[in-house]
Amino acid sequence: MSSNEELSHSLRTFADDCNANEKLRVMNRDWNRVIHIHAEDTLADYTLTCHEGTVVYSEGTPANCDLRVAANCEVLTQVFYGEVSPNEPYNEGTLRVDGSEDDVLRLDFITAMLWEE
Amino acid sequence: MKRVVSVSLGASTGDFKRELKLNGIDFTLSRVGCNADMELAASTLEKLDGHVDAIGLGGIDVYLRVAGDQFVIGDGLRLAQHAKITPVVDGSGLKETLERTTVETLVNRGYIQRGTKVLMVSALDRFGMAEALVAAGCECKFGDLIFNMKIDYPLTTLEELKDLARKYRSRLLTVPFRMLYPTGAAQNERSADGKFAHYYYEADVIAGDRHLILKHMPQDLHGKIILTNTTRPDTVDELRKAGARILATTTPDMDGVSAGTNVMEAAVVALADKPLSAITRDDYVEWSQRLKWQGEIHVLN
Numbered sequence: 374m375s376s377n378e379e380l381s382h383s384l385r386t387f388a389d390d391c392n393a394n395e396k397l398r399v400m401n402r403d404w405n406r407v408i409h410i411h412a413e414d415t416l417a418d419y420t421l422t423c424h425e426g427t428v429v430y431s432e433g434t435p436a437n438c439d440l441r442v443a444a445n446c447e448v449l450t451q452v453f454y455g456e457v458s459p460n461e462p463y464n465e466g467t468l469r470v471d472g473s474e475d476d477v478l479r480l481d482f483i484t485a486m487l488w489e490e
Numbered sequence: 491m492k493r494v495v496s497v498s499l500g501a502s503t504g505d506f507k508r509e510l511k512l513n514g515i516d517f518t519l520s521r522v523g524c525n526a527d528m529e530l531a532a533s534t535l536e537k538l539d540g541h542v543d544a545i546g547l548g549g550i551d552v553y554l555r556v557a558g559d560q561f562v563i564g565d566g567l568r569l570a571q572h573a574k575i576t577p578v579v580d581g582s583g584l585k586e587t588l589e590r591t592t593v594e595t596l597v598n599r600g601y602i603q604r605g606t607k608v609l610m611v612s613a614l615d616r617f618g619m620a621e622a623l624v625a626a627g628c629e630c631k632f633g634d635l636i637f638n639m640k641i642d643y644p645l646t647t648l649e650e651l652k653d654l655a656r657k658y659r660s661r662l663l664t665v666p667f668r669m670l671y672p673t674g675a676a677q678n679e680r681s682a683d684g685k686f687a688h689y690y691y692e693a694d695v696i697a698g699d700r701h702l703i704l705k706h707m708p709q710d711l712h713g714k715i716i717l718t719n720t721t722r723p724d725t726v727d728e729l730r731k732a733g734a735r736i737l738a739t740t741t742p743d744m745d746g747v748s749a750g751t752n753v754m755e756a757a758v759v760a761l762a763d764k765p766l767s768a769i770t771r772d773d774y775v776e777w778s779q780r781l782k783w784q785g786e787i788h789v790l791n
Contacts, residue, residue, distance in 0.1 A: 489659075
């Protein structure tokens, strides 16, 4: 599997995990946001659309986004598989998340609820 | 004369200085608000270090104590470490003792009973109070996600709170504290959209952090019981005008000021003849009883 395919799979897995988590669906029922994921090394673009608690994966760059997540393909894949806490690459500067503070906090919160023990 | 200072990230408008006797010893208790300026708070800690008997850290926690576990707030710990000699406390040790006692008093006086509906605006910073309210049979909604993170999802059980603390523990080390809790001037801002006002209307008792309570409260609190601390005369006026029936504070009144537990805990540390690391929960219980510290109940309307 190429690195882009792996990233794509991690994003679909992330969306599936979010949608399978009933508590998260309720928590995010009013958090309607478009998230653009950009792989800086392969220049691949993906979109996660959160609408009324459901997360939908698609390929390509969104026309407008609320959050933009950028890193190299490997880092993004690890983060969206939940293999690495986003805090680590974020604090190291290898993962960039642009958006309002509230939205950044919310996205981080979602990953914590999904993967932290 | 023993000198205890609270260094707070809160607004300097809440500063106070009181002289009093504790266990026969003259004390000066004071507060220095740093208006959310972390660097100012750090330099104030450094200036006081070695020159006062104990320091309380206000407007920020160092530890969240949840059901026997201790969770570190990164910003709080880094700030506290600017004092190398003088012991620094955040009030989390004494908080549990005083807040449980205040809930018990409200139960004994009939203000709280089985089935009383309680909104705790945040509970992870007051887990002892949450446990006491649940033990009293209250129907609790814990607003940690609502009021700290703007996620419209009330938690209703202690288990959910523990689960949240466990899952979010690594983030507490790195997420800037100001993103989770209002500091400085933000403490005096009022939420304008009223999105969460219904949680207040649905409750008989509004409990927890004073700043969070005031920030999100609707104009009408008719008949409500408010359970909090760190009140000032203007806080009391605001709650009275809103129609609140009872204000219960978890720390004793000192000439119109209900101090933060951090400064009270620092006073205990200054009194106790042992190092900070050797002071236990039992010591806080013993000292608060010896000093006759207890919350106060004010009838507002």
